[in-house]
Amino acid sequence: GAVVSQHPSWVICKSGTSVKIECRSLDFQATTMFWYRQFPKQSLMLMATSNEGSKATYEQGVEKDKFLINHASLTLSTLTVTSAHPEDSSFYICSARDPGATEAFFGQGTRLTVV
Amino acid sequence: GNSVTQMEGPVTLSEEAFLTINCTYTATGYPSLFWYVQYPGEGLQLLLKATKADDKGSNKGFEATYRKETTSFHLEKGSVQVSDSAVYFCALRLKGAQKLVFGQGTRLTINP
Numbered sequence A: 001g002a003v004v005s006q007h008p009s010w011v012i013c014k015s016g017t018s019v020k021i022e023c024r025s026l027d028f029q030a031t032t033m034f035w036y037r038q039f040p041k042q043s044l045m046l047m048a049t050s051n052e053g054s055k056a057t058y059e060q061g062v063e064k065d066k067f068l069i070n071h072a073s074l075t076l077s078t079l080t081v082t083s084a085h086p087e088d089s090s091f092y093i094c095s096a097r098d099p100g101a102t103e104a105f106f107g108q109g110t111r112l113t114v115v
Numbered sequence B: 001g002n003s004v005t006q007m008e009g010p011v012t013l014s015e016e017a018f019l020t021i022n023c024t025y026t027a028t029g030y031p032s033l034f035w036y037v038q039y040p041g042e043g044l045q046l047l048l049k050a051t052k053a054d055d056k057g058s059n060k061g062f063e064a065t066y067r068k069e070t071t072s073f074h075l076e077k078g079s080v081q082v083s084d085s086a087v088y089f090c091a092l093r094l095k096g097a098q099k100l101v102f103g104q105g106t107r108l109t110i111n112p
Helices: none
Strands: A004-007 A010-013 A019-025 A032-038 A044-051 A067-073 A076-081 A090-097 A104-106 A110-114 B003-006 B011-014 B019-021 B023-026 B031-038 B044-050 B056-059 B062-065 B075-077 B086-094 B106-111
Touching: A004 A090, A010 A019, A019 A032, A019 A090, A019 A110, A032 A067, A032 A076, A044 A067, A076 A090, A104 B044, B003 B086, B011 B019, B019 B106, B023 B031, B023 B086, B031 B062, B044 B062
Parallel strands: A010 A110, B011 B106
Antiparallel strands: A004 A019, A019 A076, A032 A044, A032 A090, A067 A076, A090 A104, A090 A110, B003 B023, B019 B075, B031 B044, B031 B086, B044 B056, B056 B062, B062 B075, B086 B106
16 A cells, blocks of 8 residues: 655654654655544544645644644645644644545654653 | 444453454445554554445455445454454545544454
């Protein structure tokens, strides 16, 4: 299947700093990517849909100024958590859908810890 | 609205036991259905899928059949292994839509 690579796998940052997470589709072009947040022992919560060359579409309740999404190319989307606080600590997962496939492919996730 | 309901976990079984994880859905159209698996500390991997009624998806000994009449997509495996321990997510995607709708996940633990 197609490969989606997410980086970094884990990151620890201080409160008030910003953290960038990258999501790359390695062997296909993804016009749309998705960013999820997962709390311990819970399901995935869709945060936003990232569209190449245009603004992301955020789900209700997600602060767009705090979670900045950029999808500058067909193979790369980034999520920047700005002015991070301990409550932003979570597991963040991206996914992308190969236009030629039915299913979506997921990155390996990023464990963010804000101290 | 569109939703997916999964069997509540956690589920604990002994090795070589038979596994069923129930999944039912509500959808306004005719969705494609998926089972994803998440191993500890990792993202999701597609386990199997079915795109229309009566289709059977299968992979690694797991099977699920798209049952339109009961709006179900139950996951089964005849003989589980310790390595099957993971969280399993049932999901749907409406035709023409981009978003996946996930169930709440079922944590499976297989004891030797």
